[in-house]
Amino acid sequence: MIIKSLSDLRIFTLKVGKNIKSKKCFILLYGDIGVGKTTFARELINYFQKKNSQKLTNVPSPTFNIMYEYDLKKFKIYHYDLYKLVKTEEIEELGLLTNHQNDLKIVEWPNLIRSKIKDKIEINLKYRKRDSERSVTIRGYGKFRNFNVNEI
Numbered sequence: 001m002i003i004k005s006l007s008d009l010r011i012f013t014l015k016v017g018k019n020i021k022s023k024k025c026f027i028l029l030y031g032d033i034g035v036g037k038t039t040f041a042r043e044l045i046n047y048f049q050k051k052n053s054q055k056l057t058n059v060p061s062p063t064f065n066i067m068y069e070y071d072l073k074k075f076k077i078y079h080y081d082l083y084k085l086v087k088t089e090e091i092e093e094l095g096l097l098t099n100h101q102n103d104l105k106i107v108e109w110p111n112l113i114r115s116k117i118k119d120k121i122e123i124n125l126k127y128r129k130r131d132s133e134r135s136v137t138i139r140g141y142g143k144f145r146n147f148n149v150n151e152i
């Protein structure tokens, strides 16, 4: 689908948030530098904070820290950015695939992940000619195989 602006991205993110029934989920965010992966993650994390009547926090890009954690009381959100990792083994060291099994994980630059993740939602963001436009595809696997959001 085509996203024409930041506010469209926001609407898309809210729809994704509303449709995530199980928090045992990986959201893998694909797309070039600066296309909007962190922006999506920020909106999604703020959506869950708001839904929980919690204070909205800053959601910085985890480019340098690799991971930030958000406590939503009933579950946690782990926001990763694997851009800086150069080896697949580093992902094992992070425990990305083995720790926090019951929590929502949002991963930017997941390209290094070699192991098969069964239950996941993949989102692909692409630039379009207009600065503020993006094309977005979303596809669920495993228990999320029927995951869908309507056209915005």
Ligand SMILES: Nc1ncnc2c1ncn2[C@@H]1O[C@H](COP(=O)(O)OP(=O)(O)OP(=O)(O)O)[C@@H](O)[C@H]1O
Pocket: 003, 004, 005, 006, 009, 031, 032, 033, 034, 035, 036, 037, 038, 039, 040, 061, 063, 081, 108, 131, 132, 133, 134
């Ligand atoms: N429709 C849009 N959707 C998402 N971002 C948009 C859109 N229009 C403009 N932008 C801008 O594009 C930038 C996206 O930056 P962001 O940090 O989210 O990208 P990123 O994919 O996480 O980059 P990186 O690969 O460096 O982590 C922001 O400055 C945002 O305001």
Ligand SMILES: [Mg+2]
Pocket: 037, 038, 039, 061, 062, 081, 108
């Ligand atoms: Mg980012």
